[in-house]
Amino acid sequence: MSSPSRSTPKQYEDPGPPADLSALLAPLSVAIVGASNDPTRIGGRPVHYYRQAGFSGALYPVNPNRDEVQGYKAYPDVASIPQAIDFALLAVPAERLIPSLEACADKGAKAAVIFTAGFAEIGEEGARRQEEIVAFARERGMRLLGPNCLGLFHAAHGHCPTFSSALEGGLAEPGRVGFITQSGAYGTHLLVMARERRIGVNYWISTGNEADIGVADCLDFLAADPDTDVIACYMEGVKNRPLFLQALARARAAGKVVCMMKVGVSPMGAQAAASHTASLAGADDIFQATMEEFGVERCETTEEMLDIVYAASRTRLPRGRKLGILTISGGAGVLMADAAHRHGLAVPPMPGAAQKALLETNPLASARNPVDITAHAINDFGLVGKNLESMLTDGGYDMLVSFFTSWPASPVNGPKLREALISGSQGHERVPHALVVCGPPETLAPYEDDGFILFDDPSRAVASLAALARIAERREADDDARPPALPEPVPVIPQGAIGEFEAKDILRGIGFPVLPERLAATRAEAVTAAREVGMPVAMKIVSPDIAHKTEIGGVALGVADEAAVGAAFDTIMQNAARKAPQARIEGVLISPMAGEGLELIVGARCDPVMGPAIMVGLGGIYVEVMRDVVLRRAPVSVARAQDMLGRLKGAALLDGVRGQPAVDRAAAAEAIARLSQFAALNDGRFESIEINPLLVRADGKGAVALDALITPASGMTEETDDA
Amino acid sequence: MSSPSRSTPKQYEDPGPPADLSALLAPLSVAIVGASNDPTRIGGRPVHYYRQAGFSGALYPVNPNRDEVQGYKAYPDVASIPQAIDFALLAVPAERLIPSLEACADKGAKAAVIFTAGFAEIGEEGARRQEEIVAFARERGMRLLGPNCLGLFHAAHGHCPTFSSALEGGLAEPGRVGFITQSGAYGTHLLVMARERRIGVNYWISTGNEADIGVADCLDFLAADPDTDVIACYMEGVKNRPLFLQALARARAAGKVVCMMKVGVSPMGAQAAASHTASLAGADDIFQATMEEFGVERCETTEEMLDIVYAASRTRLPRGRKLGILTISGGAGVLMADAAHRHGLAVPPMPGAAQKALLETNPLASARNPVDITAHAINDFGLVGKNLESMLTDGGYDMLVSFFTSWPASPVNGPKLREALISGSQGHERVPHALVVCGPPETLAPYEDDGFILFDDPSRAVASLAALARIAERREADDDARPPALPEPVPVIPQGAIGEFEAKDILRGIGFPVLPERLAATRAEAVTAAREVGMPVAMKIVSPDIAHKTEIGGVALGVADEAAVGAAFDTIMQNAARKAPQARIEGVLISPMAGEGLELIVGARCDPVMGPAIMVGLGGIYVEVMRDVVLRRAPVSVARAQDMLGRLKGAALLDGVRGQPAVDRAAAAEAIARLSQFAALNDGRFESIEINPLLVRADGKGAVALDALITPASGMTEETDDA
Known part of the structure; x- marks a missing residue:
């Protein structure tokens, strides 16, 4: 080994x-x-x-x-x-x-x-x-x-080795966005749409068959490139995991915004991707977890990706989640407040004094938030500036969205609106501000040049601001925590079938809490074992031929003293001899009663594309029926394991509901982190590891694995690793 | 009463x-x-x-x-x-x-x-x-x-009593779409965007304060109007429930497509809606359930609504959910297959023989589905027609989406593509076909005139086709089932506090299964009661002063014969006298043991806007932590109650998991339907009714309410109803 x-x-x-x-x-x-x-x-x-x-x-x-x-x-x-x-x-x-x-x-x-x-x-x-x-x-x-492949271009360098038809309309305008696309034809479509959105694409690289350079190389280059702030990526599969992860880490460290559209998620899509670029899609949940880990914004649709790339390349990231809504339409205000709620943004009200002051100059308005200055503002653009200034100064919002529909298109009112917006924003140019407007492009472009970001759909405006807030938060998240150190030497997962006892032994070897248990072949051994593990004990017949231990009378629970242990041993052996006379009997397993607690399932699996992953879910029928599972790339720190527990839909159960006590989250998190490090160090050696259940007791009382299953990698060949 | x-x-x-x-x-x-x-x-x-x-x-x-x-x-x-x-x-x-x-x-x-x-x-x-x-x-x-309000227009009649600036660019093109909007300014924005999408808006009505005519009147009119096929509605609140429901029923019966954007869903949004048009938003879950009931397509965003209105007004509804994907880009094909999966469409493969035939003429293609004819098709547009024809004839898809990116914009290739699409579709013009294309509007319009629907975003194309399939299915759904008849006279929910006993009595009166129980004041009464309800019994002290019955020794479970019942009565009374000497004792409650089963929570509530609703959820911590609840407007038929049970996320628990038996769904559905009819007949008289738990036993063994709580309407005044 x-x-x-x-x-x-x-x-x-x-x-x-x-x-x-x-x-x-x-x-x-x-x-x-x-x-x-x-x-x-x-x-x-x-x-x-x-x-x-x-x-x-x-x-x-x-x-x-x-x-x-x-x-x-x-x-x-x-x-x-x-x-x-x-x-x-x-x-x-x-x-x-x-x-x-x-x-x-x-x-x-x-x-x-x-x-x-x-x-x-x-x-x-x-x-x-x-x-x-x-x-x-x-x-x-x-x-x-x-x-x-369809080649590439690098606009600032005038370098255009591509036959993509997207350049027939000329290069995109100058900017600091890089596009990487595995699909040439779809990348062309993306580029045409990006140009329509006035996204400044400096690099566009189509990787085709990726015989040598792939998405990961390009991502790594752009992550280090001083001329690039925002990276948009369309991909069907990951071909070089270490380089891909290195590139993501570099982009994160450099504070770049990465938007990822990874397709091949559905069964049909994965099949089509395999036949298209011979890319292995891998499981999407672990890919998704990797994107979250590195603060990458995963985009489901082209439009969503272009919206976020557009916003990120034209404005700053907000400092927080507080959204101010300015509108000339009450209906649009309601709609944007709903959208903010849906996307997890806060819509706090303006301070009372500021509301009062605004209502004095505009009694028909609503000054709370949404601030509805009504369409009457068209008669007094001073209201636009005044309300905007108050929202920025008094309201202290982290970002703004304003609804002005087709006002910019009006030759008379357009310039007045623009002036009011600029004057009202003075000194707050760092606050992202999305305008919801419509009209001919030439009437809208000046507002973009002023630093506003423009949308015709109010929901998309809010969704894009929410994405910026999310990106900013992930950037702040501490990612420096290390997994716990395991006792040396770390066990190596062997080839071939691994029994429950062996699996539990391996887990004990990494400091994972497992119930102590002894196999007793005689009455005397049973009594000694019970003394060692601590009474009361559970006693179970062990035989490869007996599946349903309870039905043959092969189980005794809560056996409390030595005499009772001896008697129970005899009874179990007699029951087995009578009810299953042909069975090979290995003995009786003696373990302490596990006690009360909440059942979790903790597992690891090895993804062919992204490598080892660690997962935790609520145990029993919860995990089976509700699929309430959180997954991360292995290894994870104890802090990240805590975060995983908090992300369970049923996380409230950990705090105790209906009079149940809160459970020992710290112990569960420690166990998860240990297993994750073990999985990471055994990359390629296993298919899956399942601890089901991990019983988590009341706070301070620890957690313990009641069952464990390790499935080694199928077709794994013995490595000749002499390290 | x-x-x-x-x-x-x-x-x-x-x-x-x-x-x-x-x-x-x-x-x-x-x-x-x-x-x-x-x-x-x-x-x-x-x-x-x-x-x-x-x-x-x-x-x-x-x-x-x-x-x-x-x-x-x-x-x-x-x-x-x-x-x-x-x-x-x-x-x-x-x-x-x-x-x-x-x-x-x-x-x-x-x-x-x-x-x-x-x-x-x-x-x-x-x-x-x-x-x-x-x-x-x-x-x-x-x-x-x-x-x-901003008025209205009726384009075919040349009737334009409106000052909406949206008409400055002229009326929309002819069509069979009606827009109803509570917000004038937002309705104007919608209209501008609808015109950009070439949606043929015949009616546009802004209802403003709705002093007399409201959204419901307009909806009812358009539902009956022979010139209208598709109705798009933006609203903040329902002001006339009976008329609104009548209009929805009429639209459904007339086979019209209704797209509904109802805002004021979030707390901030509801507050803004209230201050904007004095509309009461009501609870969104019951509004949503009402939309599903009437086959209305609820739209969250403007773009989504316009996409569906556009598609529904320009093509037919598909016969099923089978989507064929034709593409010149493998990447776009993968992306659309993913989107189809996300939106619940099937992407079945082409028949083997047809695949073989197509590959013979185009060996570099993929003929499965997505059918990827590759960008080489630009050299042979015959491939477009041939593959399209085979997908329609051999594939038998219910709808198609094709990706041709900017090909229509090419002066040379555009006309060839159009010709190939028309010839390939011959005889299958009833199959909805979305083209994903981009380019100047004038190059795209001819394809729309040919009957194709056009999108620049492939995900939106697929989402819109999925919406059409959903609308078609809801139209087919049988909605004629009636709720069960309740025994006459149907109990009336009284005013004032209703105790548990009274609540259970009321439920028994509507044929809702409730565990029988007797209050025994003496040992002899206890024995008689136990004989009547059937042993073994559960026995519990009843006192307004004792909250924790178990702790004072006030509970006995599984009491199996008359002697034991007598003894348990004495013990319980003695324990109460000793542990709670000050308590007023009403007696001991005797009920049969409920047995094993799955706990559901069944409830009703009266929404101020949409009226009585019925809900069912998984009981215990499931409903509390997972919020796994399904809600419908009351009353519901037994069949619809069955459907509600099937929509629970944890519905698999009803079928039995981990060796549990399947439970008596029929009994649960009957109970739900009865409660719903009771709630409907007591519209306005109650705030909420909660049966928690409804114990559903193994199949054939029925269901039974173990606890019931009825909260009457607060501030309800006694009606002088002499009917």
């Missing part, structure tokens, strides 16, 4: 240096192999886009049939390029790929984008060819994006 | 004739009192809109200072109008309102819209003035919309 892996999960360490993708993302000299003079063709579009973007580096189109491509001097082959190149774009047939890569490597290229399809996505033959190009690239120290 | 109300809830009867709002909504001659020549002013906008809309009836602007208003001949006062009028629009100061109304009534007006503000919304004085105008209108047989 080898000793377990010593690796400690990455989030507790400083991440290493970030992925160096500078040759890929910011090259100074670029070769386009397969360049076309026709700007609508795959090999022609990038040339067109480079020109549009005003790329300031050297651009070398390679085309054996032309001297010039779209106004650039063309070269018959890569070897003819007069200077060294950093980067190559390859739009060539699959069979010409390796020679082209070789020529580019010879010219010094350190990175390449490969548009070419027909690799891993089409089956085994393609996968073999893909391995060949990766092997070649590794040998020559070249990084690859693709194959079968 | 008077007998209970005999009224049976309306949904079980044919609704009466619909509200007659013809003079309001389709008048032939219109007076505009306070008409202005300036088309930007409140009194000028309607005149401008009438002209734009080409109103074909007679229009009489009233303005004492002008001979002509915006090209129409003007009259100095109403009396000077040469003909009778059907309808008047009043844009006059509050103090001139009654004389103006009188003049209009004298000219024959049967309906009026009142823009004027300063009534109930500003407090008591305004409320008094509002009552005056209502009294006047009632006396003269006139219906009023408003005051403090």
